[in-house]
Amino acid sequence: MPVKLNSRDADFEAHFVDMLSAKREDSADVNEVVTGIIADVRGRGDTALSELTAKFDGMDLTADQLRFSKQEIAAETAKVSAEDRAALALAAERIRAYHARQMPEDMNWTDPDGATLGWRWSAVSAAGLYVPGGQAAYPSSVLMNAIPARVAGVERLVICVPTPNGIVNPLVLLAAQLAGVEEIYRIGGAQAIAAMAYGTDTIAPVDKITGPGNAYVAAAKRQVFGRVGIDMIAGPSEVLVIAEGDQNPDWLAWDLLAQAEHDADAQSILITTDEGLANAVAGAVDRILPTLPRAQIAGASWRDYGTIIVVRDLDEAARLSNRIAPEHLELCVDDPEGLAKKCRHAGAIFLGAYTPEAVGDYVSGPNHVLPTARSARFSSGLSVLDFLKRTTMARLTPGALAAIGPAAVRLAASEGLQAHGASVNARLATLNEREAG
Amino acid sequence: MPVKLNSRDADFEAHFVDMLSAKREDSADVNEVVTGIIADVRGRGDTALSELTAKFDGMDLTADQLRFSKQEIAAETAKVSAEDRAALALAAERIRAYHARQMPEDMNWTDPDGATLGWRWSAVSAAGLYVPGGQAAYPSSVLMNAIPARVAGVERLVICVPTPNGIVNPLVLLAAQLAGVEEIYRIGGAQAIAAMAYGTDTIAPVDKITGPGNAYVAAAKRQVFGRVGIDMIAGPSEVLVIAEGDQNPDWLAWDLLAQAEHDADAQSILITTDEGLANAVAGAVDRILPTLPRAQIAGASWRDYGTIIVVRDLDEAARLSNRIAPEHLELCVDDPEGLAKKCRHAGAIFLGAYTPEAVGDYVSGPNHVLPTARSARFSSGLSVLDFLKRTTMARLTPGALAAIGPAAVRLAASEGLQAHGASVNARLATLNEREAG
CATH class of the missing domain: 1.10.12 (Lyase 2-enoyl-coa Hydratase; Chain  A, domain 2)
Structure with missing residues (x-):
């Protein structure tokens, strides 16, 4: 059963703190295994990659088969339907247009003492993008990682995507193609991260690694950090919807379930000023849930982490939102811009009833790689800046x-x-x- | 003996790679100790802080003595000479002026489809600055960390500085005062990092922790990362000086030694097109070294890590510089701006013979917290952006x-x-x- 709270209740604060501090991710300690894999790839290079790929992905590949050939990419991407291709192209173009505006400018000035000061931005030379294989291979994530790198001016962009038992997702390759990435290796797990960080005879090392992955990939990214740059280590996804009483309960239920269907550890929270709406949304969720193809995942998430909070007013909603610091924040209220001003900590804000988070996941343009687990208090979503570095300059x-x-x-x-x-x-x-x- | 290389030599590449891959820091594995300290502070709060401060700093402090009172700060800062005060004030003002230009702008636009998109920057609510005690208590680092946070608009700024056996550096407190920081605790080590990350009855938690520290502090920052944001984990400092033959060898020798005197693990490298200058600088270093108060430290650094490389031309110098990706890069050449364009990876560039790195350490304005150990390939020095986060916005x-x-x-x-x-x-x-x- 999802938690139902009312901020007027005497024990509200205790229950709210419980929710805030609940640990949603039970990540296995895979550090030792990962340390071994990284050492193996550093020591034996392509031979280790071939053996580990045989072991974990059931694929026997020689070193020269690790990389997808142009012919293979062309053959796979040709399988994509015209409709899917058009949708992905629209997403790519909108993501590109949004991120192009993020390019920062160099500065240079001379102060009254005669010191010429400033800074210069430059792209990292080579970046590697990890793409999970199997069910969690999201072509949208390829676009969200690769396009900011391209916009930043990264010269060499590499993708590693495992193909367990030979299964390739043509849309992932098409997304890579749309982002202009031609260097794609069919390797995964900690071994892929190690190969990109340290290099092998076949795979030249990169300077920065981004992209989502399982516990092994996350542990490997942590371990190679310093040798290369990494993006954030993302936790389970979450949405907070703040709604006034006149909102459509079905729309809100779909939004909460869209988050819940990602992962049993995902969290969906509704904060509303209206108890009637709270009950209507809870009812709609219960009605819709069994109809979902991913009912089991979404049901577990909603049961374990789903939360509905009734508050006195929107100011109180904003205060609670700032304590949650949600990854995604939907403001389904009459004056979303006004409420947004009070919500200081959030990865992304979706304003008004016609901006469901799902459009942000794919096509609105902003990045969908966003800070989770309250880290929006101090960090930002992926952007062009993640693929740039700043050199300060001084001349006296x-x-x-x-x-x-x-x-x-x-x-x-x-x-x-x-x-x-x-x-x-x-x-x-x-x-x-x-x-x- | 420092390494002397010539790019024309057959074995140059091997020696250069050796230098690049030399591990300068032999950091003890203190992770377990630090894990215990963090757990202790989380579990017992101020009591643990008092006990650990007694144990490590020889100071018996009750919880209400952990924080410097206004009277204590006033009494300590009154000890600073007028000359030191003026120098620190000049540094603070120049650092403030430089970093004020880093404030990024919010963006908001409506695209042809009717989607209003953009982003908004906001400051982290609370930041904690760690300042080492004892010999390595640098007031300049207080300014370099605290002023960007202030410029960003961080509301609450906290400093933790240990006072081993009661020793307080009045300049550290004055630097805090100049940066507008009044919440200063006399605690240090992993326990200070734990207190800032998790909070105690006396010390409210912060959202971001920055500042240099020893191996315990560095390990603690790594461990609390995720709970709070952190800046980089800095390694030993380094400088690369690229010089043409007409440069003053004594000036260059002082620049190399200024880096070497920081730390026995620091590294000073000279790349020059002129063998005569190479020999003259080596001679000047040998002559000056014994006269330094910190001759032992600087001597060890120069002996173990000092490097002089003679190259064919400045293009080759730039290529080697890009492989080194130095923290500090001094360009003592006739056309420093031209050469700077070819040097893609560096934390900070100092242009021309009248811009010694030492002015950048204190008063030129850019930050002196910079990426070390080749991480300038993918990361930047501390800036206002480290105390801001970006929320993306969309309204359809x-x-x-x-x-x-x-x-x-x-x-x-x-x-x-x-x-x-x-x-x-x-x-x-x-x-x-x-x-x-």
Whole structure:
């Protein structure tokens, strides 16, 4: 049974804190196994990749079969229906247009002391995208990871996607093609992460690895972090819907169930000012749930983590939302922009009744890789910035060094770093000699 | 002896790769100890903090003595000389001015389909800054961490700085005051990180923790990551100086030694097109080294990790620089801007002979918290962005949903997520009924 709370109840705070602190993910400790796999790939390269792929994916591949050939990609993508192709192309174009606006600008200015300062953005040289195989192989995730990298200007983009027992998802390859990725390897798991981080004879190493994956992939990303950059380690997905009484309960029920059908660990929360709506949505969920193809998954999620909270007013809803810091926040209210101003922590906000989260998952344009498990308090969804880095720049004239150098010398002395100060003083001494001479 | 290489030598590539892959940090495995400390602070709160502070810092403090009082801060900061105060104030103002330009703008636009899209930046609510105690207590680092947080708009800013055996650095407290931080606790180590991440009765938890620290602090930051955000885990510092033959060898020697005096694990590298300059700088280093107060530290760094490479031309220098991806890059050449364009991976670039790295450590304005150990390939120095997060926003009109919703339905079906599609279709059905009726 989902939790039903009312903020007027005396024990509300305790129940709310329970919900906030519930651990939804029971991730197995796979660190040791993963450490072994990474060491194996580092030590034996392609041979290890072939053996591990045979073991985990039931695929016997020689080193030169690890990569999809152009012919294979063409043959697979040709299987996609015109309708699916058009839908994916529309999604790709909208995602590209949104992310193109994220490109930051270089800055450069000269201050009154004569110091020319600024910074410069540049793309990482090579990025690797992990794509899960089997049921969780989402072509939309390929677009959401690869397109920001392309927009950032990453020169080399690699995809690793396992093909357990030879099963290939043509839409994943088509999504890669739409994003302009041609270097695609049929490997998965921790071995794929290790190969991208350290390289093998066949696979050159990359500088940054992104993309979702199971517990082994997540552990491998954590372990190679530092050697390469990684995106976030995503937890189970979640949605918070805030609704006023005049909203359509069926629409809200579908939205809650769309989140629940992802994963038994997903969480769907409704906060409403209207007890009648709360009951109507609960009824609609119960009515719709058994009809879903993924009723078992969605049912487990709703039973274990589903939550409905009745609050006094929207200000209280915003305060609770800020404590939840949801990955997805739907504001089905008369003034969603006004309410959004009060909701400080959220990965993505969907404004108004005609913006169901599902459009954000695919086609609206913003990224669907978003911070989970309250991390929207301090982090952001995937963006072009994840594939860029900033180099700060400074150039001092002799006059600028004369103006601000002495303060550096003073501070260096206070920190006991004499050579720091001397590196400035040596220059200033030469300048003074020149003036004197 | 520092390594001397010449790119014309047959075995150059092997030696260069050796240098690149040398592990400079021999960090003890303190994970288990740190796990225990974190669990202790989570379980016993202030009591654990008092006990651990007595054990590690030789300080007996009750819970209400953990925080510096206003009177204590005033008394300590009054000890600072007028000259040091002026130097620190100049640094603070220049750092503030530089970082103020980093504030990103919110975006909002409506596309031809009627979708209003954009994003919004907001500050993390509370940030904690760790400041090492004892010898490595650098007031400049307080400014470099706290000012970007202030510029970002972080409401609550906390500093933890241990005071082993009661030793307080007045400049650290003054730097905090200049940055507007009043909540300062005299605790350190993994226990301080745990307190900031999980909170105690006395110390409310924060959302993001930044700042340098020893192996225990670094391990603790890694372990609390996810619960809170963290900045990078910095390794030993490094500088790469690229110089043409007409440069002053003494200035370059001071720059190399300024890096070396930080830490025996620091690394200083000179790449030059001129063998004569290479020898002159090596000679200058040997001459200056014994005169340094920190000769032992700088000597060990120069002996173990110092490197001088003679190359054919500046293009080759740039290519090697990109493989090193240095934290600090000094370009002491006639056309530093031209060479900088070829150097893609660096935390900070110092252009021209009058911009020694030491001014960047203190007063030029850019941040001195920078990516080490080749991580400039994929990451950036500390900035205002580290204290902000981005929420993406979308609002669809009914017309926009009718235009792009069907593609989402199609893609949801291809991924087997029926409720996703239905959440869109339920709305489209209502729209169609309205049109029909």
